[in-house]
Amino acid sequence: MIAPRSRGKRALAGGSLRPLAALCIALALSACVAPSPGSDEEGMPETIRVGAPLDLSGIAAIAGIGTGEKRGMEVAAAEINESGFLGDSKIELEFADTKADKRDAAAAAIKLVQQDAVHAIVGFTLSPSFSAGAPAAARAETPIVVPVFGTGLEAGDGYAYGIYPNLPKMYPPHDVEIAESLGADTAAYLYDSDNPTATAITDARRDALEAAGVDTVTVQEVTSTTTDYRAQLTKIQQEDPDILVVSVLPGQYPAIFLQREELSIDVQVIASDGVATRDSLEQAGDSMECTVFTTAWSALSDEGRNPTFIESFQKAHPDLLPDSWAAAGYDALWFYAHAVKKAGTVEGTAVRDALAATSDFSGAFGNYGMNQDGQTTIEGTVLMIRDGAVESWSADKSCKG
Amino acid sequence: MQQLINGVALGGTFALLGVGLTLIWGVMGVLTFAQAQVLTWGGFGTLVAWELGASVWVAFGAGVLTGAVVCVLVEVTVIGPLRRRGGSEFSFVAATMGVSVLLGFFLEWRTHAQTLTFPREGFPTGSMRIGALTLSELQVAIIVITILVSAALMATLRWTRFGRDVRAVAESREVASLLGVSPRATYWVVSAIAGALAAIAGIFQGVSNANISYSSGDHLLMIAFAVAVVGGIGSVGGAVVGGLAIGIVQVFAVAYVSSAFQQAAAFLAILIVLVLRPQGLFGREETVRV
Numbered sequence A: 001m002i003a004p005r006s007r008g009k010r011a012l013a014g015g016s017l018r019p020l021a022a023l024c025i026a027l028a029l030s031a032c033v034a035p036s037p038g039s040d041e042e043g044m045p046e047t048i049r050v051g052a053p054l055d056l057s058g059i060a061a062i063a064g065i066g067t068g069e070k071r072g073m074e075v076a077a078a079e080i081n082e083s084g085f086l087g088d089s090k091i092e093l094e095f096a097d098t099k100a101d102k103r104d105a106a107a108a109a110i111k112l113v114q115q116d117a118v119h120a121i122v123g124f125t126l127s128p129s130f131s132a133g134a135p136a137a138a139r140a141e142t143p144i145v146v147p148v149f150g151t152g153l154e155a156g157d158g159y160a161y162g163i164y165p166n167l168p169k170m171y172p173p174h175d176v177e178i179a180e181s182l183g184a185d186t187a188a189y190l191y192d193s194d195n196p197t198a199t200a201i202t203d204a205r206r207d208a209l210e211a212a213g214v215d216t217v218t219v220q221e222v223t224s225t226t227t228d229y230r231a232q233l234t235k236i237q238q239e240d241p242d243i244l245v246v247s248v249l250p251g252q253y254p255a256i257f258l259q260r261e262e263l264s265i266d267v268q269v270i271a272s273d274g275v276a277t278r279d280s281l282e283q284a285g286d287s288m289e290c291t292v293f294t295t296a297w298s299a300l301s302d303e304g305r306n307p308t309f310i311e312s313f314q315k316a317h318p319d320l321l322p323d324s325w326a327a328a329g330y331d332a333l334w335f336y337a338h339a340v341k342k343a344g345t346v347e348g349t350a351v352r353d354a355l356a357a358t359s360d361f362s363g364a365f366g367n368y369g370m371n372q373d374g375q376t377t378i379e380g381t382v383l384m385i386r387d388g389a390v391e392s393w394s395a396d397k398s399c400k401g
Numbered sequence B: 001m002q003q004l005i006n007g008v009a010l011g012g013t014f015a016l017l018g019v020g021l022t023l024i025w026g027v028m029g030v031l032t033f034a035q036a037q038v039l040t041w042g043g044f045g046t047l048v049a050w051e052l053g054a055s056v057w058v059a060f061g062a063g064v065l066t067g068a069v070v071c072v073l074v075e076v077t078v079i080g081p082l083r084r085r086g087g088s089e090f091s092f093v094a095a096t097m098g099v100s101v102l103l104g105f106f107l108e109w110r111t112h113a114q115t116l117t118f119p120r121e122g123f124p125t126g127s128m129r130i131g132a133l134t135l136s137e138l139q140v141a142i143i144v145i146t147i148l149v150s151a152a153l154m155a156t157l158r159w160t161r162f163g164r165d166v167r168a169v170a171e172s173r174e175v176a177s178l179l180g181v182s183p184r185a186t187y188w189v190v191s192a193i194a195g196a197l198a199a200i201a202g203i204f205q206g207v208s209n210a211n212i213s214y215s216s217g218d219h220l221l222m223i224a225f226a227v228a229v230v231g232g233i234g235s236v237g238g239a240v241v242g243g244l245a246i247g248i249v250q251v252f253a254v255a256y257v258s259s260a261f262q263q264a265a266a267f268l269a270i271l272i273v274l275v276l277r278p279q280g281l282f283g284r285e286e287t288v289r290v
Helices: A019-031 A060-083 A102-115 A126-139 A166-181 A196-211 A230-239 A251-262 A278-288 A305-314 A324-343 A347-356 B002-028 B035-049 B056-084 B091-112 B138-160 B161-171 B171-178 B183-209 B216-230 B236-257 B259-276
Strands: A049-053 A091-099 A118-123 A143-148 A159-160 A186-192 A215-222 A243-247 A268-271 A290-295 A361-363 A366-368 A382-385 A389-392 B125-130 B133-136
Touching: A049 A060, A049 A324, A060 A251, A060 A305, A060 B171, A091 A102, A102 A118, A102 A126, A126 A143, A126 A159, A126 A196, A143 A324, A159 A361, A159 B161, A166 A196, A166 A243, A166 A268, A166 A290, A166 A305, A166 A382, A186 A196, A196 A215, A215 A230, A215 B259, A230 A243, A230 A251, A230 B002, A230 B236, A230 B259, A243 B259, A251 B133, A251 B138, A251 B183, A305 A324, A305 A389, A305 B125, A324 A347, A324 A361, A347 B138, A366 B138, A382 B171, B002 B035, B002 B056, B002 B138, B002 B161, B002 B183, B002 B216, B002 B236, B035 B091, B035 B183, B035 B216, B035 B236, B035 B259, B056 B091, B056 B138, B125 B138, B133 B138, B138 B161, B138 B183, B138 B236, B161 B171, B161 B183, B171 B183, B236 B259
Parallel strands: A049 A091, A049 A118, A118 A143, A143 A159, A186 A215, A186 A243, A243 A268, A268 A290
Antiparallel strands: A290 A382, A361 A366, A382 A389, B125 B133
């Protein structure tokens, strides 16, 4: 036993915090009442300021998504400006790191719309940041285009539009098709319970599979910071399901697959978007073999502007491969640019209406438009991992892991 | 049985970090918030050595050395000067929080906030079957190393001259100095040991996940504090038992209650222990003289 040393002084400094509190209140009030110079500007300005609040740090599994979105937006901005798509107007991106923290997201949104007077926001990585930051932008009548999105778009109060399709709607039909092709009767689920999107996705996948006659044997929760999944995987192994449906952050997949392999758990995995990034394939190796997943974006697709996106991305980042997040950032900025061109102005409500009316957009995700819920009509495609590479899935393809 | 092994292995990682924390508190009287980053830096030390072409054992040693050096540097450049200027407990807490942020920021900057691939080749990553049990070689390695390292540390503190010096400094720095023991050298060695233990945990975590990032260790800090407190702050054996117990409680919560209660179950168990035994499982009651 090593005894702790005697305690030090516990007296707190006696300075008053009231001046600081008053300053904070004054700043908050000024943020509420200040006009929004960016949103009511008519015509096309020389510089179109686009705020991009993204999770660029914080939990690494989320920061990886934010940095991907940032790269895609930068590629799109360069294309838009160099091609003169918006005439003499140039897009200027104002990035803000929201650090995977709701408070930072809210603060960044207030700063961008009030202090920086951006014309639009293209950003917010994942739903929690969006839910925290969108109300401030919507109050200022600033249109918002969200690259990656899951649930809760109503927080944008009619000014928010998501590029990613409604994932709780996109996955289930494909899951049912995959399960039927495998002849699965039972399913286990593993998901991030602290992520509202993953929760909504899992609920929808489970409802659809149960409706299709696939019984649920266990539902296992983890969090976005979990790194040891062995307890949940062992529990799943004990229930012996035919399929394991996983909805977690992309950065969590390698550990899940490797720990599944260590424990010799042999179950067909149906994963979600982001499972097959280059890093995941490199880290998880053979343990991901035969995994099937539905994705909104595919490098294999030559629809829309996808070939152009891939070429531009690889030119800008020779050491990296494009991924779903970069594609979403790319399409989000291009989608906004199209709406501005159609509206002929950067004025908030006009751009919002143009965003809502877009039905013929061509982007990295293919050709699509916006539905009445403010989300795109992308249906997704099913892929599988075989021989360490990603390829199209079909019911008649066999795979031995 | 399978879940028991899962729990002990999970608890082994908690214990390694918790032992370092309790050692620093017990000897130096410092509640350090930098230890999770030391864990991460240890993992990065191994990664860098591996990328430079080192063998797995050299890379492992480099990671352990990195953790030790970082922890000693924190003692030399921040905690030591603060102690000499009569810093309070709160100033140590604030200072080590600042160190943690800076260490994390450096890694974040160098890695562009990306998750990097951690090497697994050469590490025990296969599995073995004993009857109906499937044992992960990595889990076995974590359990064995945790037990060996903790036993060696406890034996050193109890039966060697260095151990007596450490206990003397922990009891009273002034009296230890009068007896010819150098508190400063003791602090350095204790810091190195705590840093090395955290680094071992960081390396195992990297191997387990096949990746590492600047924030890899952050989520373990709260658990490590809990381990140190439930074991009895300042007690190395207590931290080991506390770590293993929390790991087992977390895993059993998944196995027999619900995965939704994994985190809550651990902290509920900690609350129960502290209510029944405020000094922790192996802690010593303090008498305060007025």
